[in-house]
Amino acid sequence: MRLFLNQIFTSLPSPEYSLILIFIFVAVSLLAGGVTFIFLRRDILAERLSRLVSAKAPEKKEESAKNLRLFEEAPKGFVVKVANSFNHVALPEKRATKGPRLKLLKAGFRSKRAYMNYLACKVLGGVILPVIYMTTFLFFKFTSQNMLFLALLALIGFFLPDLFLSHKTQKRQEELSRGVPDALDLMVVCVEAGLGLNMTFKRVGEEIRPISKSLSDEFLLTNLEIRSGQPREESFKNMALRCGIPEVRNLMTILNQSSRFGTSLAKALRVHSDAMRVRRRQIAEEKAAKSAVKLLFPLVAFIFPSLFIVILGPAVIRIMHALLPAIGKH
Numbered sequence: 282m283r284l285f286l287n288q289i290f291t292s293l294p295s296p297e298y299s300l301i302l303i304f305i306f307v308a309v310s311l312l313a314g315g316v317t318f319i320f321l322r323r324d325i326l327a328e329r330l331s332r333l334v335s336a337k338a339p340e341k342k343e344e345s346a347k348n349l350r351l352f353e354e355a356p357k358g359f360v361v362k363v364a365n366s367f368n369h370v371a372l373p374e375k376r377a378t379k380g381p382r383l384k385l386l387k388a389g390f391r392s393k394r395a396y397m398n399y400l401a402c403k404v405l406g407g408v409i410l411p412v413i414y415m416t417t418f419l420f421f422k423f424t425s426q427n428m429l430f431l432a433l434l435a436l437i438g439f440f441l442p443d444l445f446l447s448h449k450t451q452k453r454q455e456e457l458s459r460g461v462p463d464a465l466d467l468m469v470v471c472v473e474a475g476l477g478l479n480m481t482f483k484r485v486g487e488e489i490r491p492i493s494k495s496l497s498d499e500f501l502l503t504n505l506e507i508r509s510g511q512p513r514e515e516s517f518k519n520m521a522l523r524c525g526i527p528e529v530r531n532l533m534t535i536l537n538q539s540s541r542f543g544t545s546l547a548k549a550l551r552v553h554s555d556a557m558r559v560r561r562r563q564i565a566e567e568k569a570a571k572s573a574v575k576l577l578f579p580l581v582a583f584i585f586p587s588l589f590i591v592i593l594g595p596a597v598i599r600i601m602h603a604l605l606p607a608i609g610k611h
Contacts, residue, residue, distance in 0.1 A: 387453070
């Protein structure tokens, strides 16, 4: 046995090389064990509950596709399992989840697994970028500069999901702002035609979908909340929070005040619709006034030099041809 071990150690080039091989073996073993644990782990309680529910509950017909598109199936798959594994590492306390969940709702992610995926992306982003750098430059020295660069990469990977979320929220709010005036016109038509507020929300959600899918989902979801027994004021407040734009917030305030004081809903919506048109026209005029100032910098930096070359170029060439021979004679 001792001869066999001596032969193995003598066959290796150096102790550093053998140490690297040991580290690689341990890393691959841990990776294989983690993947096996994620794939083979089963939730026994969830399986038993699913069997009981499938055995007791009779088969029901599926609801209409308009309502089903607001909901999603139970989380499944490899990504969800990985996200569940990193969920408790990132933020185990449930009381601190209100702010991030509201951000996800404003971005349009309302499923249950969106929050887990968000936390998993933050944790993985903070780990993957430094690991990629270390594997790319495996044999670099651990100096203070390299350690600071690794810390910077970890911070960048940790905050990348926040940047993506803010960009997604901004795009969604712009889409909602573009669709609110058309939705107001449809609400005025529906209310003046004699429809109730619940049916108005349902009809506007169906008709506004080709213009703004996000606004259609919000109207349909608010209608479902009211039908489920939630108070109207709370449902309107939830819609304003999910959208996060002043246009929808003002609309929900008008609806709450009309329901509370008994005023004419059609007149209130028509006045608000006219105010929205005036505001959109003012915003367009403001952008048109700013465009002249914004065009000044590219005009000076790119267009004026080209014009000078085209206009003054031939004159400069003729002057040079005329002056150079005279200067050469003297």
